[in-house]
Amino acid sequence: MRSTSFHRSGTQLTAEIVDGDGPPLVIVPGVMSDAATWRPVVERLGLPNPVVTINRRGRVPSGPLGPDYSVRTEIDDLHHILDTLGGAVELFGWSYGGLIALEAACERSDLRSLIAYEPVSAPFAPAAILPVRAAVDRGDLDAAVRLVNTGVSGFSAEYVAALRESPAWAVLRPLAAPLPTELAAIDTYPVDLPRYRALTVPVTLLLGELNANAEPYGTAFDRIAEALPQARIDLLPGQGHLAHAQAPHLLARHIAAAVGARPRATGLAAQRRS
Structure with missing residues (x-):
């Protein structure tokens, strides 16, 4: 590769x-x-x-x-x-x-x-855009990952808790930074x-x-x-x-x-x- x-x-x-x-x-x-x-x-x-x-x-x-x-x-x-x-x-x-x-x-x-x-x-998860943006704007990428998994993908709190304990969480955090802008782009x-x-x-x-x-x-x-x-x-x-x-x-x-x-x-x- x-x-x-x-x-x-x-x-x-x-x-x-x-x-x-x-x-x-x-x-x-x-x-x-x-x-x-x-x-x-x-x-x-x-x-x-x-x-x-x-x-x-x-x-x-x-x-x-x-x-x-x-x-x-x-x-x-x-x-x-x-x-x-x-x-x-x-x-x-x-x-x-x-x-x-x-x-x-x-x-x-x-x-x-x-x-x-x-x-x-569109329309695609419009209710999630503002909360995810607020989390990213305040630098809380953990909250952004949680919100996209619960508010967009519909996973349970238990699933997200297990995900947070896995190695995948560290990979997902930086990928959440562009998320609100991307979600807004899709929805418009x-x-x-x-x-x-x-x-x-x-x-x-x-x-x-x-x-x-x-x-x-x-x-x-x-x-x-x-x-x-x-x-x-x-x-x-x-x-x-x-x-x-x-x-x-x-x-x-x-x-x-x-x-x-x-x-x-x-x-x-x-x-x-x-």
Whole structure:
């Protein structure tokens, strides 16, 4: 694994790269995650393809979000990285990264496939934005991590208490710093869902079985799935929104299967299963 840098408008963007042969698989993480968070999945993919895991803005060693940050900023960052890589790629996005990937896909014609694991869109947890911002503004990253786990992801206080005693807590604290700005960006971004129907690239949507029809991830998923009748729906059994951390072997298998299914014709790609 090696690191590389991309520069756009004076901001450094970085990624971790596993070399290989063929079209790259580009991974776009969501909030509270970075390239390091996705290493357990990358290590289990078993694909010959190069794998490029992006460290989005706000994640060391990439630059800060910037004063005019928005979802558009992330879309343009992704375009810049894909243009720099050159050629067609297999594109995967998780959560906020799924929204970024979908929006970029609507503006490109060179993708080979698109995989989105529980992409989010507005309205998304609007009640959590102000409390999380207040916690970050006063430097209480512990409170921010707690709030996003309880107020957004819906985990119990007992779950959060156990998480705080685990090594993961130290990883999550710095990732909470850009969180309120990212949540506000998601909640104010006007997604034009009807244009998703025009996507001709093969699309796979991944849904954690535990989030089916549940707020906020399942309902966000349903909005996007309805706008993508051509997509293939793939259910992750026994999982919620965090399969990359809780079942990386399972998620890697589903991602690899979606990439492997890429050569089929668009008509076949439109078949949906649950």
